[in-house]
Amino acid sequence: MLAVMDRAEVTIPLIAQRANVTPSTIYRRWGDLQDLLADVAASRLQPETEPAETGSVYEDLQAWVEQYADEMSSGAGREMIRDILSVPDTANAEKCSGYTQQQLRVLIARAQERGEPFPTLTELMDYVISPIMYRILFEQPPNAECVRGLTSRVIPEGAVKS
Amino acid sequence: MLAVMDRAEVTIPLIAQRANVTPSTIYRRWGDLQDLLADVAASRLQPETEPAETGSVYEDLQAWVEQYADEMSSGAGREMIRDILSVPDTANAEKCSGYTQQQLRVLIARAQERGEPFPTLTELMDYVISPIMYRILFEQPPNAECVRGLTSRVIPEGAVKS
């Protein structure tokens, strides 16, 4: 719905009209457009499904990270991240990071159940997620090869790779 | 000058008045406040000095990274990053990353001259800068201990640590 519009065209009076409310209602609830978009983006970033279970946990990880990178690199993804970071309040950014960690914890738990060695949450966040996000935000979005490279570097020696 | 004002109070008509120009001049040049702030922030992020030369190159690195983290974590720093990332145009973000890499390259060159082993630019960006920036943007700004930990992990074995 909102996705079909150019961002520059989105305005509070317009949103109000679509929602059949007066603009002042929205202004009072959110303050300004940035705050509203940040909330919307954060809610849309919430994962609705657990990481897919393919074969080995490493494949699960590779697949999940690759999808994560793709989604975040896409036009819509980058727009949502921007909306979240554009606002002084850090609550939505933390929520967003929380979603990521929650997904990764599922994989970690899966590995633990199977008794397979696996990177820690911190390692995954620092050495995989962070570099991907940095590239998206400050450089060029990483391609698949780059993402695989980052991921495979945290996979323990002797692990059953894809 | 701008730093003394609350961000919410900064408006284009106000800036125009201070600059003794008409608002329309600024609107035509920058489009909107976000674009202007992004440009200002990027120019202020440009380093005006090379990384300090203390003792070993590792100390130089530790010191520089620590200062980088401090500056970026500060209120003003976070504000500038936000301004840069808030805008669709990625030119300023790339410029910002470029400044960081330029500084790191100085350290790398310094290590090379001395024949000391040193992390590559990619390692530094991926494993030190990116995690720091991710924490600043999405979690809590890293404390000194955390920053030192990230840095020391990329320092080669057997290196002359501080």
Place this chain on the structure above:
DNA sequence: AGATAAAAGCAAATAATTTGCGTTAGTGGT
């Protein structure tokens, strides 16, 4: 049902943004 408080509508007032048009400053060619 009645009282109360939080949220929403409405409309006037204020502020920001856009736009058309006339003017000025700077540039290159003769």
Place this chain on the structure above:
DNA sequence: ACCACTAACGCAAATTATTTGCTTTTATCT
């Protein structure tokens, strides 16, 4: 030195967004 020519600016009117005071609705608790 002069004359186009272009790009940027000033000015002011028109448009649009934002804020605000006050009223009305809606939901909740007693």
